[in-house]
Amino acid sequence: MAILVTGGLGYIGSHTVVELINNGFEVIIVDDLSNSEKFILYNIEEITGKRPIFYPFDLRRKELLTQVFDAHQIEGCINFAASKAVGESQLKPVDYxxxxxxxxINILQEFKERGISNFIFSSSCTVYGQAETMPIDENTPLKMPESVYGKTKQMGEEILIDFAKAYHRKISLLRYFNPIGAHSSALIGELPIGVPNNLVPYVMQTAAGIREKLSIWGDDYPTEDGTAVRDYIYVVDLAKAHVKALQKLINDNSDEALIDIFNLGTGNGSSVLEVVKAFEIANKVEVPYQICERREGDITVAYANVDKAEKELNWKSETSLEEALRTVWQWQKYLESKNS
Structure with a gap:
């Protein structure tokens, strides 16, 4: 079965492509390389023994997307293609x-015209805004997100729900918490272009001496140590959940709309300072840091209730925070050897 993976050379996309190939799917990647590198394609091949079909273009170029659908018998899509930096989204809202x-919308037009179903959307816990109770489950009321990035995820979900209902299609909205780590092979991992926007790659680059010190955005949150709390999930565990969600859609034989919504996290919250300390312990390195003012758009606490994914997908996160952070350092060492 051929699955289109948009943004498939990006961080979560590349790990999901590996898991799809390992589970017997044919993968077709569209990625404009705006936040990824082409060498990831060859590393996917090294890990799996198969090179996915790859098209380098921007999905807003609808005529090129149509050509891909004409050339392949695509039977599903996992859509990772999106700009994703919270801070940048506040500065460039129209672009986001x-x-x-x-x-x-361009992908869904092709799905509509060709009668294709099985669509998985890379969403985010940001659609909940600052939830009032923890942990966050799928029935937690959605609030107006704090960031433009979060708003695009919430709007994307609404578009897909309307699409599924109108055309009796099957979709899955996967609300990630905070993906971290790299593949155990150290051949794929998070590859931020320029200054990292996410915590763990910034920690990695600071430990490696690429950055002078880590900026911790606020130590006056109402949390145990004053820093923001998030649910950090190992990226390979997260990738495996996509395969489970896709298989669930494929195995549904009804002609009715199917709208799956799943939180994907560990079910535990860790503060920024806890992550920094865990990284130092796991890798026996030091991470110098400074406390800065809070960033606009950041929320205080977010961690998942993952009971639904465990029950309906037979999936759960299996990797500890320290183990995930060890893979980050192995990935950094690979990048250093590659660039030396």
């Missing part, structure tokens, strides 16, 4: 709305 929503 255009890129994240127009690309989604």
């Amino acid at each position: 709305y255009e890129n994240n929503l127009f690309s989604l």
Whole structure:
């Protein structure tokens, strides 16, 4: 079965491509390389023994997307293609709305015209905004997200729900918490272009001496140590959940709309300082840091209730925080050897 993976050379996309290939799927990647590198394609082949079909273009170019659908018998899509930096989204709102929503709509137009189903959307816990109770489950009321990035994810979900209902299609909305780590082979991992926007790659680059010190955005949150709390999930565990969600859609034989919504996390919250200390312990390195003012758009606490994914997908996160952070350092060492 051929599955289109948009943004498939990116961080979560590349790990999911590996898991799809390992489970017997044919993978077709579309990625404009705006936040990824082509060498990841060859490393996917090294890990799996198979090179996915790859098309390098922007999904807003609808005529090129149509050509891909004409050339392949695509039977599903996992859509990772989106700009994703919270801070940047506040500075470039129009760019974020255009890129994240127009690309989604172009794919759905092809699905609508060709009668294709089985669509998985890379969503985010940001759609909950600052939830009032923890842990967050799938019935937690959605609030207006704090960031433009979060708003594009919430709008994407609404578009897909309307699509599924109108055309009796099967979709899965996967709300990630905070993916971290790299593949155990150290051949694929998070590869931020420029200054990292996410905590763990910044920690990695600071430990490696690429960054002078880590900026911790706020130590006056109402948390145990004053720093923000998130649910950090190992990226390979997260990738495996995509395969489970896809298989669930494929195995549904009804002609009715199917709308699956799953939180994907560990069910535990860790503060920024806890992550820094765990990284230092796991890798026997030091991470110098400084406390800065809070960033606009950041929320205080978010961690998942993952009971639904465990029950309906037979999936759960299996990797500890320290173990995931060890893979980050192995990935950094690979990048250093590659660039030396």
